[in-house]
Amino acid sequence: xxxxxxxxxxxxxxxxxxxxxxxxxxxxxxxxxxxxxxxxxxxxxxxxxxxxxxxxxxxxxxxxxxxxxxxxxxxxxxxxxxxxxxxxxxxxxxxxxxxxxxxxxxxxxxxxxxxxxxxxxxxxxxxxxxxxxxxxxxxxxxxxxxxxxxxxxxxxxxxxxxxxxxxxxxxxxxxxxxxxxxxxxxxxxxxxxxxxxxxxxxxxxxxxxxxxxxxxxxxxxxxxxxxxxxxxxxxxxxxxxxxxxxxxxxxxxxxxxxxxxxxxxxxxxxxxxxxxxxxxxxxxxxxxxxxxxxxxxxxxxxxxxxxxxxxxxxxxxxxxxxxxxxxxxxxxxxxxxxxxxxxxxxxxxxx
Numbered sequence: 001x002x003x004x005x006x007x008x009x010x011x012x013x014x015x016x017x018x019x020x021x022x023x024x025x026x027x028x029x030x031x032x033x034x035x036x037x038x039x040x041x042x043x044x045x046x047x048x049x050x051x052x053x054x055x056x057x058x059x060x061x062x063x064x065x066x067x068x069x070x071x072x073x074x075x076x077x078x079x080x081x082x083x084x085x086x087x088x089x090x091x092x093x094x095x096x097x098x099x100x101x102x103x104x105x106x107x108x109x110x111x112x113x114x115x116x117x118x119x120x121x122x123x124x125x126x127x128x129x130x131x132x133x134x135x136x137x138x139x140x141x142x143x144x145x146x147x148x149x150x151x152x153x154x155x156x157x158x159x160x161x162x163x164x165x166x167x168x169x170x171x172x173x174x175x176x177x178x179x180x181x182x183x184x185x186x187x188x189x190x191x192x193x194x195x196x197x198x199x200x201x202x203x204x205x206x207x208x209x210x211x212x213x214x215x216x217x218x219x220x221x222x223x224x225x226x227x228x229x230x231x232x233x234x235x236x237x238x239x240x241x242x243x244x245x246x247x248x249x250x251x252x253x254x255x256x257x258x259x260x261x262x263x264x265x266x267x268x269x270x271x272x273x274x275x276x277x278x279x280x281x282x283x284x285x286x287x288x289x290x291x292x293x294x295x296x297x298x299x300x301x302x303x304x305x306x307x308x309x310x311x312x313x314x315x316x317x318x319x320x321x322x323x324x325x326x327x328x329x330x331x332x333x334x335x336x337x338x339x340x341x342x343x344x345x346x347x348x349x350x351x
Contacts (some may be wrong), residue, residue, distance in 0.1 A: 008048040008092070010079070011065040011272045012036050016259045017230075021125075022167060022201040024195055025253075041082040049091060060119075061086065069099040069148040080115035087116050094118040098161070104147035109154045120151050121190070122160030126166055128175040134167040138199070141180070148184040150261040159238075160186040164222055165194040165214035165258075167205060171222050178226045182233045189230050190239040193219035195257035203255050216266075219258035223267045231349045240264035245316045262301065269301030273310035275348055276334070283336045284315045290333040291326040 045061060052059060061083040086092045096119035097112075104122070112120065126132055127141045146188065151158045160181050163172045183191065194213055196206045205211035214222070223240055230237050241263025260266055272295075278289050291299055299321065300307055311319060316336070324333065330345045 003054060004056070006052050006060070007096075008059065008061045008085075009046055010041055010044055010061060010063045011037065012068060012071070012079075013065045014088075021138075022205065023135060023197065024271055025197050025200045036079065038078050038082050042077055043089075045082070045086055045092070058094065059092045060094040060096055061092050061348040062085055062119075064098055066098075067100045067103055067130075068097040068104040069112075073111060073350045076111065077115065078110075079115065084115045095161075097122065098123060098159075100139060101143040102174070103148040104150055106150065109150060109156070112156070113154065115242060117156065119157040119159060121161055122147055122151070122186075122190070124160045124177070124181060125163040126169065126173065127180045128169070128173045130168045131173060133164050135163075140222060145184060147282065148186065152185065156290050157187045157188065158184075158189040159190070160184070161192065162226070163192045164219060164226070167195075167202070168213050171218075173228075174222050174226065178229050182235065186235055188236045188238050189225050191237060191259045192239075192242055193223060193263070195259055196255040198253045198255055206256055213257035216260060217256040219263075220266050220270060224270050227267055228271065228349050231346055234350075240267050247337075255346065262282055265298055265301045268298045269306040272298055272351070273306040275345065277310045277313055279334055279341070279343075280316060280336060281314050285336050286320065287314075287316050288320045288322060288333075288335040290322045290327065292327040292329055292331065293323045293331070294329050296321075296323060 049059070063079065063083075071079075078097070083092065083095045087095060095115070095117045096123040097117060098319065101124065102120050104120070121178055122144065124144050125135065127144060129141065148160075162174075162177060162181065188233075188250060194202075196202050196211075196213055202211060206213070215254075227237055227240060243262065246260045276289065327333070332343055332345065334341045334343065
């Protein structure tokens with residue numbers, strides 16, 4: 001997150017969640033087991049605020065980790081009332097929460113409006129009936145469509161979360177889910193390739209050989225396609241891949257699956273180098289590419305795997321990379337022959 005935007009996370013692990021989805025062990029995923037109450041929310045916000053010196057920053061309190069709107073309404077009010085006081089005092093700017101599509105209705109949204117919630121993220125995961133059933137989600141595509149429309153009608157920022165490679169899933173189903181999500185018009189989206197976590201039903205399925213997660217290469221390929229589809233439709237992709245925690249790492253609570261601590265960087269590196277390849281693939285002269293320093297790691301991600309793959313496919317034998325910090329993130333300059341192209345990654349994707 002940039003120095004102008006800070007998130008204060010309040011983890012509500014598994015509280016209120018009416019289902020045990022096959023992929024889920026929220027205590028493992030969030031790394032939190034402490035019961036959340038008003039005092040904990042206040043203490044967490046106060047601790048984070050002490051570390052933020054930028055008075056102009058946007059500061060957001062985010063309730064993550066469970067089905068927030070399935071918690072008893074008095075508990076919701078208890079937690080949200082603390083965040084609302086900080087928002088009214090202008091110490092924070094926004095309030096966010098995550099929930100399930102089948103726990104959104106008019107009464108719930110009225111409560112969330114009363115407590116100044118700004119952003120509601122829905123755990124869509126998939127919109128394929130077979131995948132939803134095989135994952136134990138307990139909601140339907142119709143629930144997701146109805147909830148998304150209500151949230152937008154009420155003026156909240158709508159977020160969707162997608163999981164790729166769930167039981168009975170495949171690339172085609174993931175793409176179809178993404179098309180339907182685009183039709184629902186969320187403002188933001190998270191993309192999570194499915195991982196096999198310890199002590200989940202999916203671990204049993206994996207051990208029995210009835211479930212096979214995507215490989216890292218497969219997950220990057222499908223995530224790349226979905227990421228570009230969302231960007232093309234002006235949907236802000238705020239995360240790709242599960243964030244590493246003390247437990248969420250290879251050799252700890254991840255049994256199998258396409259985990260990488262910098263998964264998003266791998267996806268974006270593949271996209272960057274694909275786009276550069278298309279521009280210079282027939283150029284035989286020396287090529288100079290200028291990028292901002294903050295994007296250099298994307299170009300060179302994973303020990304230059306995607307960069308070297310691109311170099312091996314082009315005709316030019318000389319590519320010079322220069323850092324140009326006058327460029328904004330996403331901007332780059334390509335020079336060859338006597339041509340100079342000033343380009344933007346996201347504008348190219350949208351075309």
